[in-house]
Amino acid sequence: MSVDLDIALAPERLDEGAAEERAAFGLFTIRTAHGSLTEGFDSFIGGYRPxxxxxxxxxAEWFAWNWWRLCWEPRSASADWSSAHRMASIGEGYVWPDITIYSDGVRTALLSRASARQDIKPFRYTxxxxxxxxxxxxxxxxxxxxPQILARLRDAKLGETNLDRVWRDILAERLDPEVAKRRRLExxxxxxxxxxxxxxxxxxVADARQLGEAAVAxxxxxxxQAAAGTVVTAADLVSLAKGQGYDxxxxDAIRLVSGFPLPRGEDVPAWQVGSAAxxxxxxxxxxGTEPLADSRLAAMAGTEQDVLSGTKRGALNLSFALDKNAGASRIVLRSKWETGRRFELARLIGDRLITAGDALHPATRAYTYRQKAQRTFAAELLSPFEAVDAMMEGDYSWERQQEVAEHFRVSEMTINSLLKNHGRLERDGSDQDVEMAAA
Incomplete structure (x- = not known):
């Protein structure tokens, strides 16, 4: 079910500062049906405000400046990611909420953290x-x-501001399909x-015509995510597939028959799609729930078992399948470890089932909707949770996780993620993939 979001500003009076600042001063709130993300203790009134x-x-300027990145950029290792996604970076002399906003391309996360210090003034966020x-x-x-803020500026008889110019440009870019495509890629x-x-x-843009627009995204x-210095091109992938790939x-890859429809839509978290597939x-x-043999896994991918036992590896930090036509493709795996290669091949199988149509099927470390669905698919295909949970017998120690991982020939991290996904283990503060917790 969708969660409505309301961003609002209730007018208040300010007697100093720039004209734009005074015209748009007020009580700022971000709310959903479940409560306020901006609530806190106001030391001036000695009580809580929303x-x-x-x-x-x-x-409003911050939203406009960062509109494309807020709407399309997943969390990543890029140098200035925080300034484009954390409201605390706005500055201008105010204590802003520590709300981080980012998208996986389909769904958007808003993480509201409490103020680090209990004595912070004038506003301590809860x-x-x-x-x-x-x-x-x-x-x-x-x-x-x-537009609410722009209307406040007009009511104050202010002329065109930087916000007017930036927002007008954003609206024009969104209406132009070619410009919008470039902005999303940026x-x-x-x-x-x-x-x-x-x-x-x-x-x-040219590669998208060859490989598929969604794949190039x-x-x-x-x-x-990889903080790579240069953009990976179609030519790079073709060369890598030729030299380090497997036929x-x-x-011949597995397909789901019509009796097994997958959940679809923006209301469905990526993990549910991958798990269902x-x-x-x-x-x-x-x-059943038995471990999957290498020969069966390879056959599902339409390839031979040597893709798992071989030593050829991609030089880039991603795995992919690159199709020439319906009967010919090349698969490139990144990992040198058996468990890693099995997991990567399972991800590529899942990508074909979940996202059909493109010539390129990439499996990366990015946090897009597509990659999250792939990762869950691979984990559940190789180590079905029902069997994992039965083997754990209530013992979720690291030693027991290792034993179960060896049984299914997956990494300990895969088992640990499954246990967190299904609520057997709590997610710690460093676990930033909040979709499970919020769904």
Missing amino acids: GPLVSGFHV GAPPVVLPSRAFEAAVDAFI ALLGRDPDSVEDHAIDGL EVAAYTA ASPR ARAVREQEGL
Whole structure:
């Protein structure tokens, strides 16, 4: 079910500061049906408010400046990611909420953290549970908020401001399909508009015609996550596939019959899609809950077992299948370890089932919806949770996790993730994939 989001500013009086700041001053709130993400203790009144007193002009500017990145860029290792996604970076002399906002391309997460210090003044934030909602709901909330602020500026008889100019440009870019495509690629690369060399974006747009637009978007997100210095091109992938790949046939890869439909839609978390696909494969193929043999896993991918036992590895930090036609493909795996190669091949099998149509099927470390669905698929296909949980027998120690991982020939990390996904283990503070907790 969708979670509505409301970003609002209730007018308050400010007697000093720039004209734009005074015109758009007020009580700032971000709310869902489950509560406020901006609530805190106001030391001036000695009580709790649903949000702080700030200038909405500054937060509206921040939303506008970072619109493309907020809507499309997943969490990544890019150098300035935090400034584009954390409201605490707005500055301008106000104590802003520590709310981090990012998208996986389909769903948007809002993480509201409590103030680090209990004695902070004038406003101490209490924080709120993570919120994950369809990205269109976040976009709609911003689309409603910024015109509110612009109307306040007009009511104050102010002329055109920087916010007017930036927002007008954003609206025009969104209406132009070609410009919007370029802006999305820039955001996925972890870059601001017009900060990527034209030839690099031109190259990605051209590659999309060859490899598939959605697949190239995944490559762009991988580039940002890996903090790579240069953008990976179709030529790079073709060369790698030729030199380090293994033959495969897409027509021989497993397909789900019509009796096994997968959940779809922006209200469905990626992990549910991947998990449902893995269960459907096991049921369709009569696999039960037993470990999957290398020969069977390779056959599902339309390739031979030597893809798992071989030593050829991709030089890039990603795995992929690159199709030439329905009968010919090349598979490149990254890992040198048996468990890693099995997991990567399972991800590629899942990607064909979940995202059909592109010539390129990439498996990367990016946190896009597609990659998260792949990872869950692979974990559930290779080590079905029902069997894992039965083997654990209530003992979730690291030693027992290792034993179960050896049984299913997966990594200990895979077992640990499954136990967290299904609530057998708590997620720690460093576990930032909040979709499970919020769904």
